[in-house]
Amino acid sequence: MGIKRYIATRAITMFAVLMITLLITISLVGSNMDLILKQGVTFQVRSEISENPGIAESFASVDEFEKYVQDQIEQKISNLGLNEPWYSPQRIGITMYKILILDFGNATFLISDSGSSDVKDIILEKLPKTILLFTSATIIISLIGILLGAVSANKVGRAIDKVTSTFAIISSSFPVWWIGMLMIFVFAFTYQIFPARATPEISSSEPGYIGALLYHMALPLITIVLIGFGSWAYLVRNFMVGITQEDFIAAKKSIGISQKKIIFSHAIKNAAPPIITVLALSLSGSLGGAIITEAVFDWPGMGRLYFEAISVMDLPVIIAATYILTLFFLISILVADLLYGYFDPRVRTGT
Secondary structure, X not given: OOHHHXXXXXXXXXXXXXXXXXXXXXXXXXXXXXXXXXXXXXXXXXXXXXXXXXXXXXXXXXXXXXXHHHHHHHXXXXXXXXXXXXXXXXXXXXXXXXXXXXXXXXXXXXXXXXXXXXXXHHHHHXXXXXXXXXXXXXXXXXXXXXXXXXXXXXXXXXXXXXXHHHHHHHHHHOOHHHHHHHHHHHHHHHOOOOOOOOOOOOOOOOOOHHHHHHHHHXXXXXXXXXXXXXXXXXXXXXXXXXXXXXXXXXXXXXXXXXXXXHHHHHHHHHOHHHHHHHHHHHHHHHOOOOHHHHHHHXXXXXXXXXXXXXXXXXXXXXXXXXXXXXXXXXHHHHHHHHHHXXXXXXXXXXX
């Protein structure tokens, strides 16, 4: 299969997955979303009328005025197509089209730091912060994990290998929120090295905001790296130990190539495909911004946004965040597949 045909096939498949995800999400929240949209129309019409006292004064009775208001609400609902049931093909098609072109509408309750209720503005404000924190953490974790895993694979059964394996098991056993609370207690309250809240107290428009953001990011970053690099090292170690059992490695040993060179020059290259795949999936998964992690540290990213949106049932924000994160996840899978094919020609040729 040629590379162009492979990419086209994968792109079509992932687009179909994205559409199915959107359809399922809309189906789950459709009735509630419909109710919220109609309530929003009612509030908007009444607000517009209340801003013009002359309209109310022009009616002889309250009943006539209420009938006029109700007619205006029904007309606006009809103009927006909300008079059709949410599950009608027309409504679902329009909703999916708007989501595809990133027209998410306005949030019901949440607003951005700048005061905008546009869901797109809220997402664009939160997403870069999640990318900054979790992508930085994933890169650091992978670098430390690959190096430590390679060293452990070179010294199987020795002290460093046992320590790495033990630390991986221990670090993976504790929930991230517990470690996060412990880190906050020790480094924010006991020694007061880092702030307890990861949200800077100054406005994003002030000159020192970037420095403040990085300083507030330090404690959650250290926590994520501390929890994650042991598992990465253990994973890489197992990949490479498996590769060292291959015949071509035995052949290289038989001609006198040192174990260290075999591990760091040959085994690590052959372990690259699964490592790259795990790295790509880790990066995409991290963009969801672990909800609990961001909630514990009060980091102003996608995870906390999800938490807040679910808490107040802000459905436009939930749908938008789901769409954006699903899109990132699918793109990362495509990138992982392409990288896998680059490092392993058998994938490209189908052998």
